[in-house]
Amino acid sequence: xxxxxxxxxxxxxxxxxxxxxxxxxxxxxxxxxxxxxxxxxxxxxxxxxxxxxxxxxxxxxxxxxxxxxxxxxxxxxxxxxxxxxxxxxxxxxxxxxxxxxxxxxxxxxxxxxxxxxxxxxxxxxxxxxxxxxxxxxxxxxxxxxxxxxxxxxxxxxxxxxxxxxxxxxxxxxxxxxxxxxxxxxxxxxxxxxxxxxxxxxxxxxxxxxxxxxxxxxxxxxxxxxxxxxxxxxxxxxxxxxxxxxxxxxxxxxxxxxxxxxxxxxxxxxxxxxxxxxxxxxxxxxxxxxxxxxxxxxxxxxxxxxxxxxxxxxxxxxxxxxxxxxxxxxxxxxxxxxxxxxxxxxxxxxxxxxxxxxxxxxxxxxxxxxxxxxxxxxxxxxxxxxxxxxxxxxxxxxxxxxxxxxxxxxxxxxxxxxxxxxxxxxxxxxx
Numbered sequence: 454x455x456x457x458x459x460x461x462x463x464x465x466x467x468x469x470x471x472x473x474x475x476x477x478x479x480x481x482x483x484x485x486x487x488x489x490x491x492x493x494x495x496x497x498x499x500x501x502x503x504x505x506x507x508x509x510x511x512x513x514x515x516x517x518x519x520x521x522x523x524x525x526x527x528x529x530x531x532x533x534x535x536x537x538x539x540x541x542x543x544x545x546x547x548x549x550x551x552x553x554x555x556x557x558x559x560x561x562x563x564x565x566x567x568x569x570x571x572x573x574x575x576x577x578x579x580x581x582x583x584x585x586x587x588x589x590x591x592x593x594x595x596x597x598x599x600x601x602x603x604x605x606x607x608x609x610x611x612x613x614x615x616x617x618x619x620x621x622x623x624x625x626x627x628x629x630x631x632x633x634x635x636x637x638x639x640x641x642x643x644x645x646x647x648x649x650x651x652x653x654x655x656x657x658x659x660x661x662x663x664x665x666x667x668x669x670x671x672x673x674x675x676x677x678x679x680x681x682x683x684x685x686x687x688x689x690x691x692x693x694x695x696x697x698x699x700x701x702x703x704x705x706x707x708x709x710x711x712x713x714x715x716x717x718x719x720x721x722x723x724x725x726x727x728x729x730x731x732x733x734x735x736x737x738x739x740x741x742x743x744x745x746x747x748x749x750x751x752x753x754x755x756x757x758x759x760x761x762x763x764x765x766x767x768x769x770x771x772x773x774x775x776x777x778x779x780x781x782x783x784x785x786x787x788x789x790x791x792x793x794x795x796x797x798x799x800x801x802x803x804x805x806x807x808x809x810x811x812x813x814x815x816x817x818x819x820x821x822x823x824x825x826x827x828x829x830x831x832x833x834x835x836x837x838x839x840x841x842x843x844x845x846x847x848x849x850x851x852x853x854x855x856x857x858x859x860x861x862x863x864x865x866x867x868x869x870x871x872x873x874x875x876x877x878x879x880x881x882x883x
Contacts, residue, residue: 491523493786497552498529500536500775503714503743506736506807513802517793524786533713534653541848544569549780551787555600556773556844557591563847564778565599571779574598576788584795587832588812591840592776600776601791603800604809606735607772607832608659608757611824615751616644616729625755627767629667629694632758636703639729646701648722648731651709651862654855655843656719659732660698661858661871662842663757663771664691670764671837678846681879684872687764692861692868694760699862709863714744721745732757734772735828739808754824756831769837773844774812846879853878 501510507530514526529550531539536554543549549569555561564570573581574597581589581601592600612625617635620642626632639646650656665674669687677683705711705722712718720737722728724745731737741747759767777794779787793799800816803809810829811817820826832838843851857874860866866874 492525493523493784494525494527495552495784495787495790496527496529496550497790498531498536498540498550499554499777500531500533502530502532503740505739505743509803509806513794513799517790520793521786521789524789526790533655537843551780551783552777552790553780555592555776555778556841557600557776558773558840558844559846559851560844560848561592561599561778562594565594569781570599571781571783571788572597572599573601573779573788573791577601577791580792580795583813585812585814587838588774590838591773591844592778600778601795602774602776602812603794603803604735604776605772605774605812605832606810606828607770607835607838608663608732608734609770609828609831610730610732610755610757611723611737611741612730612753612755613723613726613728613748613751614753615748616642616726620644620729625753626758629664629758629760633698633701636698636701640701640703645705645722645728646703646730647705648711648719648728649704649708649862650711650713650719651704651859652712654859655841656713656733657862658842658855658858659771660695661691661854661861662839663732664694664760666769666771666837666839667691667757667760667765667767668694668763671769671839673764674839674842674845678850678879681876681882683875683879684869688872689868692858692871695858695861696868699864714740716744718744724748726751735810735825736808738822738824752824754827766836768835769839770831770835771839771841773840774810847882849882850875850879 499510501507511528514528518524518526544564544567547569577598581598584602585605588602588605592598592602620638622635622638626635636646665688668690669685673685673687677685705728714720719731720740721744723731724741724747726748738752756767777791795813797813797815800811800813801819804811804816804819808822808825810825842854853875857866857871861871
């Protein structure tokens with residue numbers, strides 16, 4: 454991963470595949486940045502498009518501007534998939550926003566190898582050393598810091614306790630066979646077991662990734678990426694387990710056309726008690742409440758079950774966090790904003806108002822939500838941590854994982870097809 458000589462090839466290929474020309478992005482990616490009349494304009498791209506985060510982040514921007522009257526923040530907010538597509542194209546063009554959302558991993562590595570990202574090791578060391586170590590790992594590449602986290606967490610099942618009770622399920626399932634049994638009981642009780650945003654391929658990827666971790670083991674995912682070979686039996690088995698789930702028809706009606714955070718999408722289905730579960734990250738409660746009504750005390754959380762006979766364990770978790778990186782020649786004001794955003798005061802506000810997990814240890818006292826405390830406890834007890842596959846791997850490989858798994862869920866690909874397609878793309882990236 455990250456051959457400097459080939460660092461943009463994957464981005465260019467993905468851009469062409471997306472059909473997104475450079476002209477569609479004219480004016481994006483820092484074009485309004487710079488100084489004028491003594492005012493420095495800093496462009497900040499993020500994915501906080503739902504409340505409460507959208508409003509909280511806008512208020513924080515105003516607060517920073519009040520403290521720094523010679524700085525103006527220009528906020529660009531995009532939904533997850535749209536953001537990834539546009540950032541892929543901007544990276545290929547060699548022009549990134551001053552401040553941009555990043556998940557770290559292989560995507561950030563290629564941006565770094567292309568010379569587009571500022572090395573933050575020195576500029577942030579006086580205050581970044583105090584951040585939670587596990588939260589920083591995805592942004593440390595070649596022993597240098599290229600991003601600053603504002604969130605850390607894991608993916609797991611968010612479920613409706615009342616709907617479980619209606620179906621006669623006394624406790625969350627701990628095994629995959631037990632999970633499939635719970636799905637059957639929910640369907641028998643007239644309850645939609647799972648909500649899924651089939652329109653957005655990253656949501657389905659979570660299932661295959663976790664099943665691969667449980668069957669092949671977390672180390673196998675890294676080895677497969679290093680060897681450019683995902684055709685191992687454990688990965689095919691993961692796809693078969695997912696196929697078995699899909700065969701039960703567990704998702705809401707029209708799921709293949711459903712988005713994640715729209716009023717009729719995945720989060721709303723759970724937030725409006727129309728579906729019993731969703732496999733999602735630590736942000737799920739706030740999005741469920743924004744897209745839907747939220748289910749209050751009926752909401753619970755449990756980790757992805759163990760797969761009988763698999764090499765992985767339930768204490769190996771899948772997830773990541775959000776962070777910010779800067780374009781290589783971003784102004785000092787952008788570095789100052791990162792320090793402001795990573796302060797105890799800001800982190801405590803984010804924890805209280807947007808339900809993120811703290812990256813500043815002192816802000817942990819601001820946590821009040823019982824489910825988020827449970828997520829944090831799972832993270833602290835984790836024996837292994839796997840970053841989202843569409844971020845851990847090179848962009849083209851990560852996108853192929855998403856697309857191939859989406860094909861499996863839609864019925865157009867077999868478990869073996871998925872592994873072969875990912876392997877083919879991985880080899881082409883060499």
